[in-house]
Amino acid sequence: MLGLQRADRAHRLAFVPYQLLSEPALRALGLTRAACARAVQLVDERGCAASGARAVNGALARLDPRWDALVRAMEAAPPLLALEALAYRAVAALREPISMLLGTARFAALPREPQTRR
Numbered sequence: 001m002l003g004l005q006r007a008d009r010a011h012r013l014a015f016v017p018y019q020l021l022s023e024p025a026l027r028a029l030g031l032t033r034a035a036c037a038r039a040v041q042l043v044d045e046r047g048c049a050a051s052g053a054r055a056v057n058g059a060l061a062r063l064d065p066r067w068d069a070l071v072r073a074m075e076a077a078p079p080l081l082a083l084e085a086l087a088y089r090a091v092a093a094l095r096e097p098i099s100m101l102l103g104t105a106r107f108a109a110l111p112r113e114p115q116t117r118r
Contacts, residue, residue, distance in 0.1 A: 004059050039088070042055035083115045
């Protein structure tokens with residue numbers, strides 16, 4: 001999700017590590033800790049949740065109209081969505097080694113410390 005967060009220059013999305021949310025806060029969003037550990041989650045402004053590849057698609061569609069057009073085209077082709085879901089699960093299964101390679105292993109688990117002026 002680091003790439004999506006960097007791409008969100010207009011701050012359309014709020015990226016919140018689930019580890020920082022209490023159980024009641026997760027439940028209020030319709031999420032569980034187990035679901036969040038398995039896959040990225042997207043909760044839209046109406047409270048509808050999407051998981052995994054569909055969550056990534058939803059985030060991309062909100063970031064750029066070109067992605068929105070591509071996501072809509074993919075949603076019209078269920079075989080493409082199925083392939084995307086398989087690819088997402090394969091990458092998600094290797095999330096930790098990939099994150100370590102990219103240097104983002106602790107990104108979701110550790111909030112940024114506030115910068116102080118010296």
